[in-house]
Amino acid sequence: MLPAFGKRRSGRRPVTQLPTAGLLISKRRAALLDLQLADRLSYDNERNMLFANFEGMSVRSIADVESVRRVFDALCRRIGRKVAVVVNYDGFRLDDSVGDAYFEMISDLEARYYSTAVRYTTSAFMRMKLGSELSARQSAAHVFESRDEALAFATNHEQVVP
Numbered sequence: 001m002l003p004a005f006g007k008r009r010s011g012r013r014p015v016t017q018l019p020t021a022g023l024l025i026s027k028r029r030a031a032l033l034d035l036q037l038a039d040r041l042s043y044d045n046e047r048n049m050l051f052a053n054f055e056g057m058s059v060r061s062i063a064d065v066e067s068v069r070r071v072f073d074a075l076c077r078r079i080g081r082k083v084a085v086v087v088n089y090d091g092f093r094l095d096d097s098v099g100d101a102y103f104e105m106i107s108d109l110e111a112r113y114y115s116t117a118v119r120y121t122t123s124a125f126m127r128m129k130l131g132s133e134l135s136a137r138q139s140a141a142h143v144f145e146s147r148d149e150a151l152a153f154a155t156n157h158e159q160v161v162p
Helices: 027-038 062-079 096-113 124-136 147-156
Strands: 041-044 049-053 083-088 114-120 142-144
Touching: 027 062, 041 062, 049 062, 062 096, 083 096, 083 147, 096 114, 096 124, 114 147, 124 142, 142 147
Parallel strands: 049 083, 083 114, 114 142
Antiparallel strands: 041 049
């Protein structure tokens, strides 16, 4: 069972503290990174919503991008139907060198697994960056300032993401 959204188990380091070595990441380290990321996800079966808490997370390498892909892919396959996704991007950091790969990965996941996707962050800069990059890839560019706004939109606009 997944932990409640926004809660971290004590004693575990967040993903942001795990240094990676790009494509040379070991299978053991990749598995650890996946476990840390899985702790940031919560699925609400009743509402068919997948919550991702990327608060304070950093994506610095292709290995980080692939970890996000693997974890979301595994969970969405297990769910077995398209889900509404709500992602918290407060304090999220994305290295410019992997930005294109990250946004392409998001577009791929949306096309395969999401009925709708919304994001939120208090950072005006991050809202602008997410909106611009997602729009450029014809992905859902619904980016809000608060969790409440994002949830309201997701609840009222459940639709198939193109």
